Amino acid sequence: MKRTAVLISGRGSNLGAILSRASPHATVALVVSNRADAGGLEIARRSGVEAVTILHAGRAREDHERDVLGALRRHRIEIVCLAGYMRVLTGGFVDAFGGPILNIHPSLLPAFPGVRAQKQAIDAGVRWTGVTVHFVDAGLDSGPILLQEPVSVNADDTEETLSARMLAVEHRLYPRALDIVASGAYERRGRVIILRAS
Ligand code: GRF
Numbered sequence: 001m002k003r004t005a006v007l008i009s010g011r012g013s014n015l016g017a018i019l020s021r022a023s024p025h026a027t028v029a030l031v032v033s034n035r036a037d038a039g040g041l042e043i044a045r046r047s048g049v050e051a052v053t054i055l056h057a058g059r060a061r062e063d064h065e066r067d068v069l070g071a072l073r074r075h076r077i078e079i080v081c082l083a084g085y086m087r088v089l090t091g092g093f094v095d096a097f098g099g100p101i102l103n104i105h106p107s108l109l110p111a112f113p114g115v116r117a118q119k120q121a122i123d124a125g126v127r128w129t130g131v132t133v134h135f136v137d138a139g140l141d142s143g144p145i146l147l148q149e150p151v152s153v154n155a156d157d158t159e160e161t162l163s164a165r166m167l168a169v170e171h172r173l174y175p176r177a178l179d180i181v182a183s184g185a186y187e188r189r190g191r192v193i194i195l196r197a198s
Contacts, residue, residue: 002182005030005077007068007085012040014083014104017171018178019047025182030075032068034087050075056087065093072097079181082136083174091138100181101136104174106166108132108148113141118166119159129153129162131169133177135193144191147177 004026006015012031019028031044031051044051052071056064064087072080082089082103094101107117108130114120121129130150137143151166180186180195187194 001025001027002078003027003029003076004079004081004178004182005032005072005075006040006044006081006083007032007034008038008040008083009033009035009086010038010040010084012038012043012084013167014081014170014174015040016043018081018083018175019043019049021171021175023175023179023182026079026178030071030077032071034064034085040084061090062092065090069093069096079178080136081174081178088140089136089138094136094138102133102146102174102177102181103136103141103143104170104177105132105134105141106163106170108150109134109141109145116159118162121153122157122159122162127153129166131166131173133173135188144188144193146180146186146193146195147173149173 002025006018006028008015028049031049033041033053034056036053041051054067078099080101107121109132112120128150130148132145133147134145135143149169151169153162185196
């Protein structure tokens with residue numbers, strides 16, 4: 001069982017999905033929030049998962065990251081899942097952690113990185129967008145892609161309706177992605193991730 005931490009900033013519905021579709025190869029041992037009012041903290045508590053708040057406001061990025069890294073080490077975390085974590089991690093953090101860090105993003109990357117990806121897709125007039133789970137590197141939503149699934153954009157979609165349809169896909173994809181990584185059912189060739197049968 002790979003000890004996994006989920007990093008959140010808000011609602012935590014992807015955290016909830018990961019907890020309710022538990023992987024036989026991973027256990028969520030820690031939830032870290034950078035905001036005290038993140039709804040996901042309550043989801044963690046209800047599931048009996050240790051949850052800590054490490055506030056970033058008013059602090060140097062490096063100091064905040066050092067504290068997060070300390071918490072990951074204390075809990076012997078091997079895999080990190082970013083789930084609505086609204087902070088870009090530095091290359092220093094990614095290197096220092098050393099293990100896989102996953103992120104879920106509501107677009108078919110490399111299209112529409114950054115915030116409000118669903119609105120970006122609607123504004124661009126694309127017919128298809130989707131969900132990506134990728135490894136985190138020092139860039140913004142730029143690491144190697146693990147899983148993707150398309151979602152259609154309907155003519156009458158608003159940011160809210162599209163986001164709601166995407167969320168259902170996110171909740172299916174993220175637990176699967178964590179299981180693939182925890183079971184080691186993949187191979188990395190540069191930027192390309194090859195999936196193996198688990
Ligand atoms: C999701 O849409 C995720 O793709 C994005 O932020 C949102 C987080 O939602 N990165 P939740 O906190 O998991 O409910």
